[in-house]
Amino acid sequence: MAQTRNKFDFEDLLDKHHLKKTSPRLRVLSMMASKSTATSQPDLESVMNDIDRVTLYRILNAFEEKGIIHKVFDLNGTANYAMCSSNCGEHHHHDEHLHFNCTVCKNVYCLDDLHLPPVSLPEGFKTEGFTLYANGTCPKCTKKAAAKSA
Amino acid sequence: MAQTRNKFDFEDLLDKHHLKKTSPRLRVLSMMASKSTATSQPDLESVMNDIDRVTLYRILNAFEEKGIIHKVFDLNGTANYAMCSSNCGEHHHHDEHLHFNCTVCKNVYCLDDLHLPPVSLPEGFKTEGFTLYANGTCPKCTKKAAAKSA
DNA sequence: AATCAAATGCAATATTATTGCATTTATAAT
DNA sequence: ATTATAAATGCAATAATATTGCATTTGATT
Numbered sequence: 001m002a003q004t005r006n007k008f009d010f011e012d013l014l015d016k017h018h019l020k021k022t023s024p025r026l027r028v029l030s031m032m033a034s035k036s037t038a039t040s041q042p043d044l045e046s047v048m049n050d051i052d053r054v055t056l057y058r059i060l061n062a063f064e065e066k067g068i069i070h071k072v073f074d075l076n077g078t079a080n081y082a083m084c085s086s087n088c089g090e091h092h093h094h095d096e097h098l099h100f101n102c103t104v105c106k107n108v109y110c111l112d113d114l115h116l117p118p119v120s121l122p123e124g125f126k127t128e129g130f131t132l133y134a135n136g137t138c139p140k141c142t143k144k145a146a147a148k149s150a
Numbered sequence: 151m152a153q154t155r156n157k158f159d160f161e162d163l164l165d166k167h168h169l170k171k172t173s174p175r176l177r178v179l180s181m182m183a184s185k186s187t188a189t190s191q192p193d194l195e196s197v198m199n200d201i202d203r204v205t206l207y208r209i210l211n212a213f214e215e216k217g218i219i220h221k222v223f224d225l226n227g228t229a230n231y232a233m234c235s236s237n238c239g240e241h242h243h244h245d246e247h248l249h250f251n252c253t254v255c256k257n258v259y260c261l262d263d264l265h266l267p268p269v270s271l272p273e274g275f276k277t278e279g280f281t282l283y284a285n286g287t288c289p290k291c292t293k294k295a296a297a298k299s300a
Numbered sequence: 301a302a303t304c305a306a307a308t309g310c311a312a313t314a315t316t317a318t319t320g321c322a323t324t325t326a327t328a329a330t
Numbered sequence: 331a332t333t334a335t336a337a338a339t340g341c342a343a344t345a346a347t348a349t350t351g352c353a354t355t356t357g358a359t360t
Contacts, residue, residue: 020306020357041347052309057348059307073223100275109275117267119282124289125250125259131283132269139274170326170337191316202340207317209338 005033017066024051028059029068029083038072038080038099038108072108074101075135080108096130102138104145109138167216174201178209179218179233188222188230188249188258222258224251225285230258246280252288254295259288 010029014021027048032039044056060081063069069081085097096116100109116132137145160179164171177198182189194206210231213219219231235247246266250259266282287295 022307022356024308053347054310054349055308062307073227077223077227077229079227098269098271100271100277103278111272114269114271116282117269119248119264119267119284121248121250121264121284122261122289124292125284125286126292127250127284127286128253129285132266133281133283134269134271134275134277135279136275136277142274142276172326172338174339203316204318204341205339212338 005030013068017068019062019066024048024055025059025063027051028056028063032069032081032083036109038082038110040074040106040108041079041081044081072099072110072131074106074108075103076106082108082110085112098132098134100138101133101135102141103135104137104141107138163218167218169212169216174198174205175209175213177201178206178213182219182231182233186259188232188260190224190256190258191229191231194231222249222260222281224256224258225253226256232258232260235262248282248284250288251283251285252291253285254287254291257288 010026010033011021013029014025019025028044028051031044031047041056041060044060045053048056060069060071064071064081067084070084072080072082074080098111098114098116100111101107102109116130119130121127160176160183161171163179164175169175178194178201181194181197191206191210194210195203198206210219210221214221214231217234220234222230222232224230248261248264248266250261251257252259266280269280271277
């Protein structure tokens with residue numbers, strides 16, 4: 001939800017997870033936190049083109065394992081990353097919210113506060129987690145479209 | 151749900167969509183229809199290793215466009231394909247069912263007859279489609295685990 | 301300031317996906 | 331049946347994406 005965070009928040013975050021506070025990591029965090037949508041891996045790469053690709057992979061993996069960010073695949077199967085809400089921990093992701101993928105701007109929105117209605121599965125299926133995906137047009141793109149057709 | 155289909159069903163299917171009845175296509179169809187779960191692209195490739203990789207890509211794309219199969223990404227972001235239920239058509243996918251990804255055997259189950267409860271989105275989001283994902287342990291793997299621990 | 305482990309960057313390699321073109325194949329027309 | 335054709339396949343080349351090993355650098359600790 002892109003609540004404003006400052007430099008020190010990120011340093012604390014890394015501290016908490018026993019990760020060293022390096023410049024690439026802090027930059028990745030601040031980029032992701034500055035956006036209201038998830039950030040695609042390609043976007044990350046092009047914006048942080050001075051950071052080695054491999055380093056980026058490793059940072060993202062480390063963050064994901066620690067429960068700092070979560071990964072979500074968009075309609076094209078490309079990985080997007082977003083900050084986890086507070087209740088995620090190491091190996092305990094609770095990102096059971098709605099992921100909305102805009103078909104126009106391709107952005108992925110994490111709608112955290114939208115909790116899913118309970119779904120009962122057929123006999124024998126033991127569920128660990130749910131994720132609901134929706135695709136369509138996001139508010140921004142809906143507005144733009146309306147402005148054009150007016 | 152892997153209803154038994156014979157050779158002629160597949161030929162009809164291809165006919166209906168104005169696709170030529172070629173041997174690679176028929177093989178892909180029969181493989182997918184023989185399974186109760188979605189088929190991962192790697193699996194398809196290894197089983198059909200005599201079919202060119204490129205051909206496989208093109209077949210899958212063609213089938214998807216025509217609404218014969220649908221693509222679903224599993225937990226690892228690898229593409230899986232499954233036959234569409236009858237109400238899918240060209241550019242009109244209605245695979246709004248539950249995709250269950252077993253964390254043990256990695257299989258993706260399409261639970262067609264499970265319809266999602268209605269979800270209301272925040273102001274401004276216009277939804278075209280929903281997909282619900284769940285992960286956990288499938289009946290087979292649950293059984294196996296129970297047998298072992300007994 | 302010195303030490304040590306962790307993280308980064310680079311090179312090499314592997315995997316996955318795409319494009320262009322020559323050849324083959326299924327269909328439709330003769 | 332034979333032939334013409336458009337479509338589909340297979341191959342080669344290339345692009346894009348992901349992984350591994352290792353030398354170097356950096357952050358934290360003493």
